[in-house]
Amino acid sequence: MATEIPGPQTQRNVLGGQTFGNILMIAVPLFAAALLLGVWEVWVRLADVKEYLVPAPSAVFVALSDEPGRYANAARLSLTAALGGLAAASLFAFILAVAMAHSRMLERALYPPALALKVTPIVAVAPLFTIWFGFGLAPKVLIAAMITFFPMLVNTVVGLRSVDPSAHDFLRSLDASRWQVFWRLRVPSSLPYVFAGLRIAVPLSLIGAVVAEFLSGSAGMGQLILVSNGDFDTPALFGAVFVLAALGILLTVSVALVERKVLFWHDSSAGV
Amino acid sequence: MRFENSGSPENPATKNATAVEVCDLSHRYRVGDRTVTAIDGVNLLVDDGEFVAVVGPSGCGKTTLLRAVAGLLTPSSGRVRVLGKTSRSARQDRALGLVTQDPGLLPWLNVAANVQLTLDITGRGADADKRVSELLERVGIGQFAAYVPGQLSGGMRQRVALARALAHRPRLLLMDEPFGALDELSREEMRLELLRVWEDERTSVVFVTHSIREAVLLADRVVVMNGRPGRVTAEVTIDLERPRSALLEDKPHYQELVSRVRNLLFAEPVPSNASGQVALGD
Numbered sequence: 279m280a281t282e283i284p285g286p287q288t289q290r291n292v293l294g295g296q297t298f299g300n301i302l303m304i305a306v307p308l309f310a311a312a313l314l315l316g317v318w319e320v321w322v323r324l325a326d327v328k329e330y331l332v333p334a335p336s337a338v339f340v341a342l343s344d345e346p347g348r349y350a351n352a353a354r355l356s357l358t359a360a361l362g363g364l365a366a367a368s369l370f371a372f373i374l375a376v377a378m379a380h381s382r383m384l385e386r387a388l389y390p391p392a393l394a395l396k397v398t399p400i401v402a403v404a405p406l407f408t409i410w411f412g413f414g415l416a417p418k419v420l421i422a423a424m425i426t427f428f429p430m431l432v433n434t435v436v437g438l439r440s441v442d443p444s445a446h447d448f449l450r451s452l453d454a455s456r457w458q459v460f461w462r463l464r465v466p467s468s469l470p471y472v473f474a475g476l477r478i479a480v481p482l483s484l485i486g487a488v489v490a491e492f493l494s495g496s497a498g499m500g501q502l503i504l505v506s507n508g509d510f511d512t513p514a515l516f517g518a519v520f521v522l523a524a525l526g527i528l529l530t531v532s533v534a535l536v537e538r539k540v541l542f543w544h545d546s547s548a549g550v
Numbered sequence: 551m552r553f554e555n556s557g558s559p560e561n562p563a564t565k566n567a568t569a570v571e572v573c574d575l576s577h578r579y580r581v582g583d584r585t586v587t588a589i590d591g592v593n594l595l596v597d598d599g600e601f602v603a604v605v606g607p608s609g610c611g612k613t614t615l616l617r618a619v620a621g622l623l624t625p626s627s628g629r630v631r632v633l634g635k636t637s638r639s640a641r642q643d644r645a646l647g648l649v650t651q652d653p654g655l656l657p658w659l660n661v662a663a664n665v666q667l668t669l670d671i672t673g674r675g676a677d678a679d680k681r682v683s684e685l686l687e688r689v690g691i692g693q694f695a696a697y698v699p700g701q702l703s704g705g706m707r708q709r710v711a712l713a714r715a716l717a718h719r720p721r722l723l724l725m726d727e728p729f730g731a732l733d734e735l736s737r738e739e740m741r742l743e744l745l746r747v748w749e750d751e752r753t754s755v756v757f758v759t760h761s762i763r764e765a766v767l768l769a770d771r772v773v774v775m776n777g778r779p780g781r782v783t784a785e786v787t788i789d790l791e792r793p794r795s796a797l798l799e800d801k802p803h804y805q806e807l808v809s810r811v812r813n814l815l816f817a818e819p820v821p822s823n824a825s826g827q828v829a830l831g832d
Contacts, residue, residue, distance in 0.1 A: 444654025448711075451620055451648035452718070453641045454671045462667065466658050543657040543698050 333513040338520060341513035348502070349521050355498040357525060359415055359487035363422020364479055368430050370423070371475075375434035379464075385435070396428035400486065404493040413496040422486035426479035433475030437468025470544045473537040480529045488522065499525075567634055569722050569754035570596035570619055575628030576779075577614050587779035588614040592628070594756075594773060594782065598721070601748065601755040603765035604773045605811060611780030612758040616726050619756060620648055633721055640722070644672040647715035647753070651727040653707040655699040661686065661710050662695040668717035685713040688747055705736035709743065716751055725757045729764070741767055742796055749793050762815065766790075766807050767798060774814045784814040 315335045321327070322334040329337060342349060374392070378385040400421050407417035441463055449459050491500025499522055506515035572594040578587045589611035596602045606612050617623045618630055621637030632640035640646060655664050662682050669678045686692045689709040691702075699707050708728060715723060728744075729737040741764055748755065748768075759765055765772045766788055774784040788807055790798060798804050 442652075442654050444650045444652040445656055446654075447620075447622055447650060448648050448654050448715070449671065450622060451641065451646050451715075451724070452668060452671045453644060458671055462671075463656065466656070543700055 330510050330512045333516055337513045338516040341511070342517040342520065349517065352497065352499045352502045352518070353521055353525060355415075356418075356484065356487045356491065356500065356522075359418035359490065359498065360422050360483040360529075362415070362419040363424075363486060364426050364476075364483040366419060367423040367427040367479070367483075368476075371427055371430035371434055375431055375438055376460075378431075378435050379438035392428060392431055395424060398424075400425055400489060401493065404490055407490070408494040408496075413494055417494060418487050418490040418496065418498070421490040422483045425486035426483045429478040429482070430472075430475045433471045433478075434468060437471030438464050440471065441467045470541055473533070473541060476533050476537075477530070480533050481526050484522065484526055484529065567598045568595060568631070569598045569600065569633060570594060570602075570756060571629075571631040572615070572619065573629040575615065575618060575625050575630065577611070577618060577623070577625045577628075590779035590781055592775075592780065592782050596722075596754055596756055598633075598754055599752055601757065601768060601770045602773060603757045603759060603769035603771070604775055605759060605762055605765045605815065606775030606780065607815070608760060609778060609780075610775045612760075612775055613726055614780070615775070616724055616756060616758050620646060620724050644674070644718050645721045647718070647720035647723040649708070649711050649715045649723070649725045649728040651730040653699070653711035655707055655710055655714075657699050660696050660698050661691060661702070664699070664710055665714045665717050668714045672718040674718045681717060685717055688750065689713045690743060703736070704732050705740060708732065708736075708740060712744065712747065716747070716753070719751070719753075721753055723753045723755045725755065727759055728757075729761075730759070737761075737764070738796070744768065745794055762808055762811050763799070766804060766811060767794065772811050774811060776815065776817075783817070786811050786814065 319334050319336060322332060327334075333341075374388060378388055403424075404417070404421055407420055411417040411420065445463055446459065449463060454462070487498065488500040488503070490496070491498035492504055493500075495501055495504060499518055502518045503515055506512070506518060572592060575592045575594075576587065576590050578585050580586075592611070592615055594602075594604075594615065604612050604615065614623070618625045619632060619637060621630075621632075621641050630637050633643075633645055635643070637646075656667065659667065665682045665685055666678055669675045669681065674681075683692065683695070686695055689712055691706055691709050691713075694702065694706065699710065702710070711728070729740045732740060745768060755769075757765070757768060769788055772786045772788060773782055774786070775781065776783040786807065790801075790804060790807070
């Protein structure tokens with residue numbers, strides 16, 4: 279079915295401005311970050327701030343480069359827990375959202391427990407999870423899932439309901455089955471909302487994993503922060519914070535890139 | 551005057567059948583704690599292969615009538631038969647095509663895939679590629695097959711909507727103000743396009759519009775609806791030759807028919823004891 283006529287996306291290249299625009303998109307935030315670190319460095323040196331209070335960025339980078347393996351390992355553990363929790367929460371939220379989008383009665387029945395899960399402070403239940411599931415991956419995944427479940431559920435329910443009525447009428451006029459309407463119309467229509475949910479949930483999942491490690495002391499970025507704090511090793515603590523920030527940005531940008539690919543047809547994909 | 555070429559050639563048994571038969575149809579719906587009667591005692595007959603336009607002011611229940619025929623709503627009372635069956639079983643036979651004012655294309659599918667979708671759902675996918683490209687050529691968007699709806703103008707989207715509604719060769723095409731959201735030039739173009747396409751596909755058509763000129767240009771018969779609740783107040787047979795073209799609009803007889811329909815539309819209010827048709831235009 280393909281034709282040789284180029285679509286508007288390819289036509290944009292003709293202007294030649296896209297490559298330059300892309301470089302600028304990356305260069306400007308990098309420059310801003312470098313500027314911030316520069317000001318910080320100068321401030322710490324001029325004001326002679328104590329290292330155990332606020333270390334200079336250079337001291338933080340020394341701490342990071344002294345033990346790269348330690349950070350990489352902790353980051354891997356935290357990331358696994360965060361993404362595992364997010365995946366589990368998304369899957370469970372999708373299944374529940376399908377039920378809730380189909381029946382107002384089910385929505386009413388399931389909403390209160392979902393809300394209760396959301397308002398429960400994870401700090402309160404994390405120790406309990408440690409008692410139940412030990413110090414391994416499981417409690418961390420569970421807490422990351424708990425914290426990301428609600429935004430995924432709410433967005434998926436709204437998404438599955440937000441179907442273009444004209445498109446729905448048309449499919450009905452063809453006597454499409456509920457199954458066909460679901461996969462061909464409802465699920466694709468929900469994707470902009472699902473991605474909006476992911477944009478909220480991705481950073482939350484990382485927070486969930488780190489908080490779980492922090493509270494239970496199991497290995498990962500949270501534990502690294504805990505130990506550095508106990509040692510008064512402030513540069514290492516800042517190093518952990520830097521790594522976490524970088525992970526958060528990386529995950530958010532990844533979601534935005536996937537979103538732009540998947541939602542090429544939707545207005546929201548214009549901006550990241 | 552009824553059209554000769556009725557019934558699809560591959561199915562001679564359907565000849566002279568009635569495409570749509572609506573008897574004493576009424577529909578009420580609730581708005582808050584009020585009950586609004588959208589249509590009251592509407593009768594409508596559409597022969598097989600006939601092109602019937604329903605004209606009326608906004609809010610006279612034209613859309614309600616069309617949705618009842620399509621089986622998209624269950625009327626409060628009255629009888630709807632489509633091709634001799636309930637609209638539900640006509641739909642199950644994949645005998646209906648629907649084009650609405652908002653095209654309702656799937657924005658993530660390109661033009662060809664939007665048309666292909668009809669064939670997938672109705673299970674008439676044999677030779678699908680050929681049918682899709684043939685239809686896209688026919689509605690004049692052959693070279694836009696790989697575009698997504700967001701890249702097309704309103705008129706072009708409506709062409710896709712027409713192609714996808716015809717893909718499974720429905721015997722009844724239901725059109726609800728299909729050109730209502732288009733600019734005047736695109737409307738003009740789409741009317742002629744529809745005439746051309748209809749000459750080829752020859753399905754029965756119920757065409758809802760609030761444009762008198764559009765109704766007269768396209769239809770074999772114009773049904774006038776009026777009032778709140780809406781009733782059928784008149785009908786006018788359009789005895790203009792086919793195939794029709796834009797030149798028709800200069801003919802005195804065309805203009806005479808247009809003013810006849812206009813006068814019927816703006817005639818004095820319908821007496822409240824009227825039951826269905828009070829005046830027949832012919």
